[in-house]
Amino acid sequence: MSQPHKLCMIPELPVSKHVSEHFVVILGPIEFHEDVLDAMSTPATSHVDPLFVPIFGESIELLRKVLLTKDAQPFVVAGSGTLGWDMMVNLIERDDEVLVINTGYFGDHLGECLEVYGAKVTHLRAPIGSRPSLEDLEQVLTGKKYKMVTVTHVDTSTGVLADIKGVAKVVKSISPETIVVVDGVCSVGSEEIRFDEWNLDVVITASQKALGVPPGLGIVVASQHAMKIFKSRKTPVASYYSNWNKWLPIMNAYEARKPAYFATPAVQLIYALHTSLKQITAQSMDSRFEQHRQVSQKFKNAITELGLKQLAVSDEAAANGMTAIWLPDGVQVSDIVPSLAAKGVQIAGGLHKECAAKYFRIGHMGISVTEPQRGHIDKVIESLATTLKELKSKA
Amino acid sequence: MSQPHKLCMIPELPVSKHVSEHFVVILGPIEFHEDVLDAMSTPATSHVDPLFVPIFGESIELLRKVLLTKDAQPFVVAGSGTLGWDMMVNLIERDDEVLVINTGYFGDHLGECLEVYGAKVTHLRAPIGSRPSLEDLEQVLTGKKYKMVTVTHVDTSTGVLADIKGVAKVVKSISPETIVVVDGVCSVGSEEIRFDEWNLDVVITASQKALGVPPGLGIVVASQHAMKIFKSRKTPVASYYSNWNKWLPIMNAYEARKPAYFATPAVQLIYALHTSLKQITAQSMDSRFEQHRQVSQKFKNAITELGLKQLAVSDEAAANGMTAIWLPDGVQVSDIVPSLAAKGVQIAGGLHKECAAKYFRIGHMGISVTEPQRGHIDKVIESLATTLKELKSKA
Numbered sequence: 001m002s003q004p005h006k007l008c009m010i011p012e013l014p015v016s017k018h019v020s021e022h023f024v025v026i027l028g029p030i031e032f033h034e035d036v037l038d039a040m041s042t043p044a045t046s047h048v049d050p051l052f053v054p055i056f057g058e059s060i061e062l063l064r065k066v067l068l069t070k071d072a073q074p075f076v077v078a079g080s081g082t083l084g085w086d087m088m089v090n091l092i093e094r095d096d097e098v099l100v101i102n103t104g105y106f107g108d109h110l111g112e113c114l115e116v117y118g119a120k121v122t123h124l125r126a127p128i129g130s131r132p133s134l135e136d137l138e139q140v141l142t143g144k145k146y147k148m149v150t151v152t153h154v155d156t157s158t159g160v161l162a163d164i165k166g167v168a169k170v171v172k173s174i175s176p177e178t179i180v181v182v183d184g185v186c187s188v189g190s191e192e193i194r195f196d197e198w199n200l201d202v203v204i205t206a207s208q209k210a211l212g213v214p215p216g217l218g219i220v221v222a223s224q225h226a227m228k229i230f231k232s233r234k235t236p237v238a239s240y241y242s243n244w245n246k247w248l249p250i251m252n253a254y255e256a257r258k259p260a261y262f263a264t265p266a267v268q269l270i271y272a273l274h275t276s277l278k279q280i281t282a283q284s285m286d287s288r289f290e291q292h293r294q295v296s297q298k299f300k301n302a303i304t305e306l307g308l309k310q311l312a313v314s315d316e317a318a319a320n321g322m323t324a325i326w327l328p329d330g331v332q333v334s335d336i337v338p339s340l341a342a343k344g345v346q347i348a349g350g351l352h353k354e355c356a357a358k359y360f361r362i363g364h365m366g367i368s369v370t371e372p373q374r375g376h377i378d379k380v381i382e383s384l385a386t387t388l389k390e391l392k393s394k395a
Numbered sequence: 396m397s398q399p400h401k402l403c404m405i406p407e408l409p410v411s412k413h414v415s416e417h418f419v420v421i422l423g424p425i426e427f428h429e430d431v432l433d434a435m436s437t438p439a440t441s442h443v444d445p446l447f448v449p450i451f452g453e454s455i456e457l458l459r460k461v462l463l464t465k466d467a468q469p470f471v472v473a474g475s476g477t478l479g480w481d482m483m484v485n486l487i488e489r490d491d492e493v494l495v496i497n498t499g500y501f502g503d504h505l506g507e508c509l510e511v512y513g514a515k516v517t518h519l520r521a522p523i524g525s526r527p528s529l530e531d532l533e534q535v536l537t538g539k540k541y542k543m544v545t546v547t548h549v550d551t552s553t554g555v556l557a558d559i560k561g562v563a564k565v566v567k568s569i570s571p572e573t574i575v576v577v578d579g580v581c582s583v584g585s586e587e588i589r590f591d592e593w594n595l596d597v598v599i600t601a602s603q604k605a606l607g608v609p610p611g612l613g614i615v616v617a618s619q620h621a622m623k624i625f626k627s628r629k630t631p632v633a634s635y636y637s638n639w640n641k642w643l644p645i646m647n648a649y650e651a652r653k654p655a656y657f658a659t660p661a662v663q664l665i666y667a668l669h670t671s672l673k674q675i676t677a678q679s680m681d682s683r684f685e686q687h688r689q690v691s692q693k694f695k696n697a698i699t700e701l702g703l704k705q706l707a708v709s710d711e712a713a714a715n716g717m718t719a720i721w722l723p724d725g726v727q728v729s730d731i732v733p734s735l736a737a738k739g740v741q742i743a744g745g746l747h748k749e750c751a752a753k754y755f756r757i758g759h760m761g762i763s764v765t766e767p768q769r770g771h772i773d774k775v776i777e778s779l780a781t782t783l784k785e786l787k788s789k790a
Contacts, residue, residue, distance in 0.1 A: 041432040082658035086636040113635040216661030241481040263477035266611035
């Protein structure tokens with residue numbers, strides 16, 4: 001970083017030359033495309049610059065394409081995915097009942113966020129590696145009226161995939177006005193999400209996962225039903241920075257290709273977001289979902305062949321963008337993570353408070369999946385096999 | 396951004412060759428150093444990577460050097476400067492009395508933020524271009540007890556510089572326990588701030604102003620007195636994402652060179668912050684303050700020679716990092732801004748609601764000041780002179 005140098009353009013460099021010796025397959029930040037990284041170093045640009053305004057405006061539109069929604073309202077705000085939770089509470093007033101479908105660490109904390117803003121939270125939990133059944137959900141919903149049901153699409157702590165289509169169907173059939181919130185921080189861009197078709201109300205995500213953009217943007221997409229509920233609030237929104245009343249005029253202005261000001265947008269991150277969204281939407285979302293399913297299957301088959309077991313107890317409850325894997329007997333997180341790092345592959349340890357030391361996690365999202373010529377997934381499998389052999393021979 | 400290309404290094408390019416044809420002298424984002432922009436495109440790096448942890452840790456330490464404080468607590472959070480206001484409310488409980496020393500747009504909105512969280516806000520205002528006198532402040536403070544006094548160091552809407560040293564002295568002499576909050580979004584790195592010596596409690600800032608880093612980081616630095624008041628809160632903190640109870644362990648961990656997780660840090664922005672803070676602290680803060688004073692004086696002299704008048708009514712109330720200038724008769728914002736933009740110089744229009752159409756604003760902060768070989772300020776003066784001549788000949 002210390003040498004002065006400047007950007008230069010080398011057009012049409014074949015992707016194969018980009019294969020890096022070291023890469024990350026944690027659960028985000030994921031690997032970033034070279035063009036996305038270049039966009040991060042866009043020279044100083046005013047947030048009201050006529051060059052920047054359409055970049056921000058089009059990014060808002062492209063998010064709708066990624067979520068397969070015609071008219072939901074995206075919010076793109078400087079912050080982390082956790083800020084997305086704070087933005088969800090625009091739909092909550094004190095003493096509102098909320099059901100949290102909880103499959104791990106992120107369900108716990110999402111519930112904690114809701115409670116800070118006065119919601120009455122009920123958790124519907126399942127054992128580690130499973131997800132609550134739709135029958136359980138139906139039973140809970142018939143017992144009490146909830147203003148909001150939240151579901152973590154992929155709980156990064158367990159690699160469990162929720163059936164958000166089924167959840168929304170059950171919720172809307174019992175209580176059409178109930179708001180269905182999907183925490184899609186670890187799923188938007190890697191798991192199938194059909195916002196309009198599945199009748200979702202809010203999807204929360206962040207830049208650094210399957211959207212393939214460095215961390216620093218919280219993203220929330222809200223249905224018109226959610227916007228209507230928001231507009232009919234009886235009490236003021238409980239926070240300032242996250243207030244949709246502040247952000248809605250900004251989003252509307254930029255989408256209309258006009259600048260507006262509430263808080264300075266993260267210009268360079270939005271250039272990077274735009275670059276990545278253009279790449280993502282260059283193919284159909286269906287084909288992107290399918291690529292992630294296929295690579296996930298390939299990876300999970302390889303894991304099984306290595307004699308390893310996943311935390312997810314069934315195929316249908318296993319995420320397509322990541323895998324959480326129990327450590328074999330006698331192997332510690334502190335053995336396997338550095339050993340893979342030495343081979344150039346950065347993976348993650350466990351996170352769930354009840355068993356963090358007993359498993360590890362590997363992400364397979366974004367360009368590591370959609371650009372197989374980078375060789376990431378093959379190298380992960382190969383390095384994992386070698387590492388396990390080495391650790392066994394030492395034991 | 397649409398052409399595939401990658402970064403390449405051209406080492407030892409003399410800085411003079413970096414002088415760009417186009418640059419921004421708005422009030423942030425300011426111009427960024429090439430090394431800072433390169434740090435923005437740091438490849439994917441885990442927020443718990445042993446390479447990243449000391450970068451974040453040292454950034455926290457370097458912020459203390461910039462603020463001239465021995466033991467104040469920095470918080471560095473993904474978000475904008477406006478998020479810094481949300482973080483200030485960790486010190487506020489419902490019905491707390493707060494005095495806002497108001498010199499423009501940002502005083503109004505800071506007060507609005509405090510009211511969202513239940514504070515009882517009193518504004519101490521002055522006419523546009525002036526600042527409330529210390530005598531006025533003394534009188535207000537003797538009439539009522541305030542838990543907090545806030546002061547916008549440089550209100551970007553007017554270019555008025557507050558006397559934060561004098562304010563803190565008056566506040567602490569009348570009521571030592573009252574918290575002195577400085578909104579330093581447009582002053583940290585360009586105006587003299589002596590955190591410990593001047594007895595400040597909170598300084599709020601953002602990455603994209605004189606700290607010279609792209610937008611996306613909210614930064615708050617709190618004195619041990621403020622931390623003590625925070626820890627003695629009787630009611631829970633009113634927000635989730637901004638809660639110091641969440642962030643303090645994270646800051647402590649990274650400073651101790653250990654990773655920790657609440658929300659994913661904006662890794663690339665923190666690499667950029669680290670790069671810029673290393674550059675800033677490579678010289679003494681005193682010499683940085685003096686550079687900004689000298690360049691400001693030179694710029695203001697040039698403005699006066701061009702027959703222009705500042706909004707700031709006195710030299711001592713004029714910021715050193717920016718100048719707000721009344722438009723000459725017959726000249727519109729819509730004339731002057733595009734005319735300068737055509738010459739490669741991006742300036743800003745007015746912002747104060749009472750007179751936005753009657754003035755324009757120019758920033759002189761960061762590398763535009765500390766690296767005169769870039770020629771920014773000279774080119775601004777020259778282009779402004781030419782533009783005024785052109786506009787007059789058209790009139």
